[in-house]
Amino acid sequence: MLELFLNFGLPFLLLLVAYFVGTMLEKGHFRSIRKREGEYAKFPVVTFDTMPDDWSASSGTLVSGSVVISLDYFKRVIAGLRAIVGGRIKTYEPLLDRARREAMLRMIEDARRDGYDAIFNVRLETSRLANSRGDGKGTAGVEMLAFGTAVKFASRFARTQ
């Protein structure tokens, strides 16, 4: 009976805890992301690898934002089940969405803190972090890195609207 509990009951309990805590944390994170995205909406961020012609910059620098987010146990288990039959790993999608958007926000915050006006040549990089299991399998989490070139405009009016 104890063996049965340890083998099936405990993981199930852990799964429930992971689901409720994980969902709560994720909702909170999305709330914070949306709020900040609203605040920075007017800050120009573009992916051109050269500066747009009508921008005239007085100075520029590299800015970056990176974030590391771990999977919760629930996401991992469901993804494991999904891996048996294949298909969209739906529980990972919000995780990566959060990571991308959080990395972008941090990059923008990095630029704004030093008074930059815009960022161009924005790139996103992702990497799988350490393994979550001793046998080299499982993912502990993802890292998302956003970087680009931040510029200060020559004059307040240089940015043509």
Next chain:
Amino acid sequence: MKFIPRQPREGINVSDTHPLVEAGTLVAGLTVIFVAIALLLIFLVEIALYFIPVEKEVALFEDWLPEDLVTVSPADERLHQTQLLVDRLAFHWADAPYTFRVEIDDSSVANAMALPGGLIVVTEGLLDLVESENELAFVLGHELGHFRNRDHLRALGRGIVLSLFFATTMGKDVSNISVNVTDLALRGFSRQQESSADEFGLALVYTHYGHVDQAWRLFERWDETDGTVLNVVSYTSTHPDAGDRVDKLKDQALREGWPVEGSITGLKW
């Protein structure tokens, strides 16, 4: 270039399937697949056992014992006497392909089982209930009847596949597949298989003692007490109603003209 501020659109990169719906779908779907595979495996094992030649069965299960069987001491007098009785009865089954082995299971619930390779397991609970050797002889003869009809290989598939499943999920050694006597105790044979085993058992008892007195006395007692005061739930749940069996056995004795009275052999323990 005019920069148009815009916030990331929701619902493009993230599926709107609720995680619990996703979990439920996966668990339910995989369970269905898993159960289907298990049923198929059980079916295949049953088929394989159905066609296994008796020599092969004997070779495979020669030294086999159910994993959770709690045997009594090898020096136990009841074990010697029961083994002796089985040997004497089997002597009258001229071309028996088995060398029968008897084991006594340390369980208070009355039961007797015919298991692969000629293994007969009787429980201490059963031995406590029998009052004469003649009563025990019929129970053993009945089990020998299951061997004759090869009923004992039926319904083994479930036990084998289930233990395979538990071995893999509990991370035990898969090569050491065990079948539990507690699972086997629950398998029931068809009414037809049971009556056929009864007929064979009664014939053995008659050949051995020259009469069938007390052969069904055990079942008569169960029938009188309704089986409830005795620890016979397991045996009666897998065997036909005691009253019906007694009637059939009486009919058989009458038909064959076997004496229903004779000298009774007491238990030697």
